Amino acid sequence: MTDLSIDLETRSTVDLRTSGTYPYAAHASTDVWCMAWAVAGEEPKLWVPGDPFPEEIIEHIAWGGPLRAWNAPFERIMWNLLLVPRYHFPEVPLDQWVCTMAEALSVGLPGALGKAAKVLGVSDKDDKGRRLMLQMSKPRKRRKSDGDALGPFWWDDEERRERLYEYCRQDVRVEMECAASLRRLSKAERRVWLMTERMNDRGVALDVPLIRGARKVVETGQALANDRLQELTAGAVDRVTDINGLKAWLAEFVDIDNLRKDTVRDLLDDDLPVDVADVLGIRRDFGKSSVKKLDAMLAYGAWDGRMHGALQYHGAHTGRFAGRGPQPQNLPRGEVIVDDLLEDIQEGDYAFLALDNPPAVAVSSALRKMFVAGEGRLFYAADFAQIEARVLAWLAGQDDLVEAFARGSKIYEEMAASIYDVPVGAVTPQQRQVGKNCILGAGFQCGPRRFAEMVQEQSGVVLDRGARDDKGNLLPGEVDMAEKAIKQGYRAKYDRIPALWYELQDAAMQAVQDEGAVVRTADGRIRYTYRNQFLWCRLPSGRLIAYPLPAIRMQRSKIVNEFTGEVTYTARRPTLTAATVHNGQWVRRGMYGGLLTENVVQAIARDVMVEAMLRLEETGYTPVLTVHDETVCEVKPDADFEKFMELMIEVPDWAAGLPVKAEGWRGRRYRK
16 A cells, blocks of 8 residues: 655654654643645645544554655654544554655665755755754743743744645655665564664653752762862862863873863773872763763653653664763663662762762663563563674684574683783683673774773773884884784684674675676675665575665775874785765765675664564563663563573574573662
8 A cells, every 4th residue: 555654744842853852842831833634646635633633544543554754753642642642633643654764774874864865966945944843842032922821832824834834745755765765674673663663652660759869969969069069179160061171270280181081990990199189089980971861860750750762763873872861871780779869869868978979970871770660560671782793703614603603602711821821720800801801802903002991981991002213113022912803803813803894894885896797795694685775685584784875985094193193104005995974964984894794783783682672572471671682571470481581592494593681680670
């Protein structure tokens, strides 16, 4: 049946960007200006409040016809929470909704309609109309002519309305043209999209009193910290969030170019003037994202006390989920144990919390605890252990590493032993950390400089790079431990993994050079082909990763000597490039072997996870959240936990031999 495309223009006193769609749609002030709709190939029509509901749409829905929209979750939730109860629209089952934005994301295109339209070469989105839409979506200020009338007041005149109506119609035209140019989601990916929508509908319960108490603690702490900063810096810096001011003041005493957590931590290990150490300590303890997280939780939970809409389908190029709103994907790790502090946090008792730890640190450590299972329910959660390292070894045919994972060997210690030339039993905790970083981080063509940075960022361990001459060359007898770890350690011990980098790179380049050919690599598990302006990578699961507008360019690489700063360039050589979304911009990037390997490994790990989630849902376990490689279900307390874990680690047929392992827990509050 032909799709019917729709687009809504809405208004509200609620800020959609901070609240998320569910509280926005449920709020009493929210309403619609209009709905444009069209069947493919026809000119859009318009419905406005007060009009009878179109019979054509009623018949389309009754026959089970698909309703399509760009970012369909917004239209679907507005339909369910506002249009059905207020305007008596007919109910539409979830499986009749189709999201064109999801189809665009699945092939690596931008998630914004206007940007995707430009890439696809279809009609332009109405940018001037967009500015009008943003104006009309929010209340205007009271005017004298409004008299004693009660607000809110809207930009509601005939000229603006007609302009907005045409903007809405144009969005439908552009969406339909985009849809005509895009591939439909496969049946398997359609199941994942529908599951994502069900998870967002279920949401996760929030401990609202705890969040409000934590907000009070943070506000008290930040006020005290700001006062102390002003005192320490003689008024040069008046608040913890003034990053530029802090860097400028600190630059008089220390060499600093950022205020990342690891940078501040490393500086505090040095012998510093007391005032400088105090300023850095304040930044460490109070420069956290807790306030934004807490505000986002309260905004997203404003409707019914549950956080809805926090998951974005295909939020990354590889298909991984992304977080929205409170961003559960990047919750900080707890620095202190807070189980006995939750009551004090809920009471907002700053003074008592400050007896043992900086209260801001306690609040940051408690963020995960603010997600709770619903009344009479528990969380059952399982996190895949070292999943990307396991997938990488399996895909590369690194059989000794696959077998070591399957046996449960001490892989980190074995890696460290080969780096430091010591027996496995003599490996120190610090050396083990370096071995762990190698196993988990060196598999995607990471170089010595980046590896040293990664180790220091994640663990505080500073690798000895060795004494060097004025050209940056190692002096005789000196050892660069980062280089040894990467080259003589990881790459020498697991030689099939570097081979995979070059196999994937060669296969992808060959596919682009020979349009229409299918190039198999990684023992046939990965296939590349170039068709219709996309380089397609077929994964073992059958899913496709898409690289838009691939091209082989003659490029040279800039090389900066990290020790001397000297800049040199390689000779020009053929380089695979493709268009991609990077930091919100549509850019062309080089696609080297390590990056291609990272893409397929992350994508395979994602496919293993979503198949586990679908199995769990089909068996009666209810997924409500996924964070990286972890799945969280909300279940009755008598649910079979062992069965839950068995379903989680079941290996798909297409991944036979992959040594999957998961670590699980159950409880009422979310934790790491």
